[in-house]
Amino acid sequence: MTKFSRRSFLGTAAAASAAAVSAPAMAASTSAGNLPAKWDDTVDVVVLGCGGAGMMAACQAHDAGGKVAIYDAGQSPFHTATNLCGGLFTAWGSRMQNADPEGKKDSWQQFAEDIMAYGNYMSLKEPVYCFAKHSGKAFDFLEDAGLAKHHLEPYAGHSQLRAHRQDSFKGRDYIEVLVKQLDKRGLKINHGMGVTKFYFDPATNTVVGVQVGEGDKAKNVKANKGVIMATGGITGTPESLDRWVPSVAGKGVAIGGPKNDGTAMMVAVRDVGVPLSHMQYIASYPCGIVVNGRNGPYCRWWFITNNGGILVNKNGQRFITEKEGICHVTPHLAFQPEGCHYVLTDQDGWDRTLQKIKLGALIGLPSWPAERVEAEFKAGKNLWKCDTIDELCQKSGVNADGLKKQLDVWNKAVESKNDTQFGRTDQQWKLGRGPWYMIRMEPWNNLSCGGVRVNEDMQVLGWDMKPVNNFYAAGETVAGVHGAFYCGGNACGFAHTSGWVAGQNVMGKKIG
Ligand SMILES: Cc1cc2nc3c(=O)[nH]c(=O)nc-3n(C[C@H](O)[C@H](O)[C@H](O)COP(=O)(O)OP(=O)(O)OC[C@H]3O[C@@H](n4cnc5c(N)ncnc54)[C@H](O)[C@@H]3O)c2cc1C
Structure with a gap:
């Protein structure tokens, strides 16, 4: 060449x-x-x-x-x-x-x-x-x-x-x-x-x-x-x-x-x-889990957010409605701390999600076999499963005060059916019962x-x-x-x- x-x-x-x-x-x-x-x-x-x-x-x-x-x-x-x-x-x-x-x-x-x-x-x-x-x-x-x-x-x-x-x-x-x-x-x-x-x-x-x-x-x-x-x-x-x-x-x-x-x-x-x-202009999905340099799988986070989860940045804050088209989410990542974001849910949300999509399924969440997902939870580099928000934030580096405030705001939005932050209209589940599940994601740049x-x-x-x-x-x-x-x-x-x-x-x- x-x-x-x-x-x-x-x-x-x-x-x-x-x-x-x-x-x-x-x-x-x-x-x-x-x-x-x-x-x-x-x-x-x-x-x-x-x-x-x-x-x-x-x-x-x-x-x-x-x-x-x-x-x-x-x-x-x-x-x-x-x-x-x-x-x-x-x-x-x-x-x-x-x-x-x-x-x-x-x-x-x-x-x-x-x-x-x-x-x-x-x-x-x-x-x-x-x-x-x-x-x-x-x-x-x-x-x-x-x-x-x-x-x-x-x-x-x-x-x-x-x-x-x-x-x-x-x-x-x-x-x-x-x-x-x-x-x-x-x-x-x-x-x-x-x-x-x-x-x-x-x-x-x-x-x-x-x-x-x-x-x-x-x-x-x-x-x-x-x-x-x-x-x-x-x-x-x-x-x-x-x-x-x-x-x-x-x-x-x-x-x-x-x-x-x-x-x-x-x-x-x-x-x-x-x-x-x-x-x-590139097509870049806000779904990449970065491992081994610039490689890594794709995390279909919308299965989690459709079942009660939210997206937050490193400050613990939501920055977009989770219902936005995925290619429209990516440009926002450039303005988030460290250019990354996190999908967060609680035990109930995780259970609801896994009723719809199994770990290790062809359309994965992320596209890793179930054993690898479990191993990544244990490794705690990109995937975390923790009993409390404090532990989750301490291990992931996400701001604990910010995340706690965000959870209050989100739970009120669920209660009042009014997402004053980003106008999401499908919220029906409060977030509250640990263990908590969180996955860190960066852009997944797959076509130009x-x-x-x-x-x-x-x-x-x-x-x-x-x-x-x-x-x-x-x-x-x-x-x-x-x-x-x-x-x-x-x-x-x-x-x-x-x-x-x-x-x-x-x-x-x-x-x-
Ligand atoms: C992981 C992933 C998932 C995707 N999923 C979808 C999807 O589901 N739907 C969708 O619409 N799009 C999807 N895309 C995008 C889509 O697949 C591509 O845009 C499309 O297939 C490109 O086809 P192509 O023939 O132009 O390029 P390619 O299939 O990449 O072929 C290009 C060829 O050119 C050769 N080449 C490169 N440089 C030179 C050179 N200098 N001289 C000679 N040969 C050269 C390469 O070796 C290669 O063989 C996805 C892309 C990726 C990476």
Whole structure:
């Protein structure tokens, strides 16, 4: 993989932002890009990346008659964000949605509106429209290809029934089906071959090929029809996450495909002069239990707060209504002491919670086996179970006076059915009988929302907002789908849908 040193990265990043104020200079800087003396290989379509977006694009380009080569920086399609995902895929117009009387009420326009409203209208309409219009067909392709069992479920932020969920809750199902589809077509993934250069001809505004791999393995590959960049986002490493998103620097869990560090985006900035957009927006859940550096599981605290628990900060104070959408909770964490928060409940609340969700269940609380949860209670680093509030605060470092005051206020809110702090309306259980249970959480940064800009055909836009010939993008590397906030299911759905569209359009179809 091309290594950008911190200095060269910042230099190039500065160049990228300079494009906004000095676009012609940016274009001129790319004219130095020269073509290789010889091509090692010539195909119709080069696909970069073998996650859901890349493999879907490769299948579509092949089916449209293209000779396709796939290159990936990593070692396996099972080491991708798609494989890690929770198997939630939002789509309009799938067979499954159409067959459901509730689902049938949806429209692509309503889907697009929901995405944009959830994202505070910071989305870019081109990728949103493309996604909303074509997602059902992309999902049907996976279903026809033998996708494992799935169902429709309502999901927060979606006004209509359109969240297709794998029964397994695993993105691995998509990868398995697409790997089989590649095999069926005789398409092979070239691993350990990250993109190191885009060959760009400024005279014709065309990407003509790529260099992939490094050292002895480096190869120049000409792409007669085009290159599809499907190289994922930037949350794969703490370094790439922190570099682009200073508000989480040094904090929380970084999770994503291990090669998803934004290198390909920066190669595109350097060689093609395309601007990046929305880089500081990430989807981050307020649910990460930090263990082993920047790793750790996900704690579904809403099962606890729906059963009487509350969220507090290190001062022992509530800071938000616990009913808020989770991606809307995360930004508040940056302003809490130590950037963390805690879910707190008493014995009755814990018992009520465990009647609904078992420790060690697939949808975990946190997603650890029951024995590990018990061991963590004993270890007392992130999870605590204590007989009294004083003991709980002494062990966790949460302010005891603050927490006691907060409990008084909360219990009065339950009694009066009036949450004067944050307007929560479902409070019915006072907190009061120990032992007390508490879990400390930081942001769980699992997908990024920035990257290259595209038109509705998934063609990458240059500094002048004109499409670059023969250059397409798909998946998490595309900017502006989610705007300011990601709404569940839209990333996995977008990855496969944009791959479906890009793979056909690169071969000359007109899906937009
Ligand atoms: C834990 C987790 C849970 C999630 N759950 C959901 C969910 O339930 N629903 C939802 O909508 N979204 C979810 N997401 C987000 C969603 O999974 C991703 O946005 C989506 O799958 C991205 O697909 P992709 O193909 O763009 O990227 P990936 O699947 O990550 O594939 C990118 C590929 O590009 C390769 N690559 C990287 N850099 C280079 C380079 N320089 N050159 C060549 N190749 C390169 C990588 O090795 C990788 O194989 C989740 C994400 C995570 C991490």
